[in-house]
Every structure is written in structure tokens, then in C-alpha cells.
Amino acid sequence: MSASPKREDVRRRREERYRRLEEARRKRPAAAILARFNEIDGGTQSGLVSIQLFTTVVPLIILGFGYFSGFAKDASPGIPISAEITRQRRR
Numbered sequence: 001m002s003a004s005p006k007r008e009d010v011r012r013r014r015e016e017r018y019r020r021l022e023e024a025r026r027k028r029p030a031a032a033i034l035a036r037f038n039e040i041d042g043g044t045q046s047g048l049v050s051i052q053l054f055t056t057v058v059p060l061i062i063l064g065f066g067y068f069s070g071f072a073k074d075a076s077p078g079i080p081i082s083a084e085i086t087r088q089r090r091r
Contacts, residue, residue: 024032037043066072 024035027035
């Protein structure tokens with residue numbers, strides 16, 4: 001009785017993984033890292049991460065600088081709201 005196609009497929013994938021692992025061990029660490037980086041589309045992913053970092057961290061840096069430098073220390077989100085309510089009551 002021969003092995004089922006599913007078992008053959010599992011065996012083939014396992015052998016392929018072991019072969020790739022052996023190849024990676026033979027390479028220098030830097031070459032293995034570079035090969036894996038290219039295999040997983042590292043350039044695209046690193047570009048995406050840098051854009052996300054830029055769009056989230058830079059505004060936080062600006063807000064933090066404004067807070068710690070005392071910029072508009074008397075300003076509050078409630079001031080325009082209370083001014084609008086006061087203006088509405090006067091009418």
C-alpha cells in the first residue's frame with residue numbers, strides 16, 4: 001500500500017524546509033539575514049514601517065515640544081466651547 005497524496009505532500013514540504021534550513025546554516029549570518037530579508041519583502045515592509053513611524057511620531061514630538069515649552073499654557077479645549085456657550089446665551 002502506498003502513502004496517501006497528503007502524506008507525500010507533508011513529507012515533501014518537510015524535506016524542503018530541512019533543505020532550506022541546511023542551506024541557511026551554510027551561509028554566513030549576514031548573507032542569511034539578507035536572503036531572508038529579501039524573501040519576506042523586507043524593503044517594502046521597512047518602507048511601510050518608516051512611513052507609519054513618521055506619521056505617528058513626528059506629530060507626537062511636536063505636541064510634546066509644545067507642551068514642555070509652555071506654548072499656549074493658558075489654552076484649553078474647553079475655552080472655545082465655553083466662549084461659544086456664552087455667546088449663545090447673550091443672544
